[in-house]
Amino acid sequence: MPNAELRVLSTHAAMDVLNALAPAFERTNDCRLSFGFDPAKAVKRQVETGAAFDVAIVTRPVFEDLVAQGKMLPAPRAAIGRSGLGVSVRAGAPKPDISGVDAFKRALLAAKSVARSTEGTSGIYFGALIERLGISAAMRDKIVLGPSGRVAELVARGDAEMAVQQVPELLPVAGTHFVGPFPAELQLYSEFVAGVAGASRHRDIAATFIEALTTPEALALFAAAGIEPMPREGG
Secondary structure (H helix, E strand, O other): OOOEEEEEEEOHHHHHHHHHHHHHHHHHHOEEEEEEEOOHHHHHHHHHOOOOOOEEEEEHHHHHHHHHOOOEEEEEEEEEEEEOEEEEEEOOOOOOOOOOHHHHHHHHHHOOOEEEEOOOHHHHHHHHHHHHOOOHHHHHHHEEEEOOOOOHHHHHOOOOOEEEEEHHHHOOOOOEEEEEEOOHHHOOOEEEEEEEEOOOOOHHHHHHHHHHOOOHHHHHHHHHOOOEOOOOOOO
16 A cells, blocks of 8 residues: 555646656655646635645646645745647647737637636636737627636537637647647746645655656656746846
């Protein structure tokens, strides 16, 4: 039997990397990892209502809020990286031009339907973005709200023509093509931070797990999954 079970709550963006890293970590540290994946705000609600966990991987604002509440420790922590937002369409469909603001607007207006998350960071931002672009009225009947998880699965099933979400949540979805990131002028980056629960009974192993997320191997997996390294200060 493993010496400990480590409960990890994480955003979907890190799901594939965590699943890839888990077997080796479990063998090396004689423990079992169990994961729960949800949007960062849903993870925050779970923590605030008493969910048991040892490590959380969430967006930086959520992490800082949970630290302020005493739900998570300020250290150890690890900055995993950041991801931007992107667009996917169904495999075999023409890839729309989203290379600039005007092209992006035209692509949205030409789409029959666009899937976005209901309460994830990307979905909330996209709702505000179409207001900012002046096309919210034209898009109102085209928006398809996705459940918690990868909204591009709606595109793969034919329930929507286009999906907008964080890049790491778009890339793995079979049956879709990743078109590209939002134009730079419209981009929103989310920074991901891993930290330890204040109430964790396995703080040493939790700290070791966080260290494992910052090894060159792990960072390469995160980069391949669409979570890029944080830019250097002043760089």
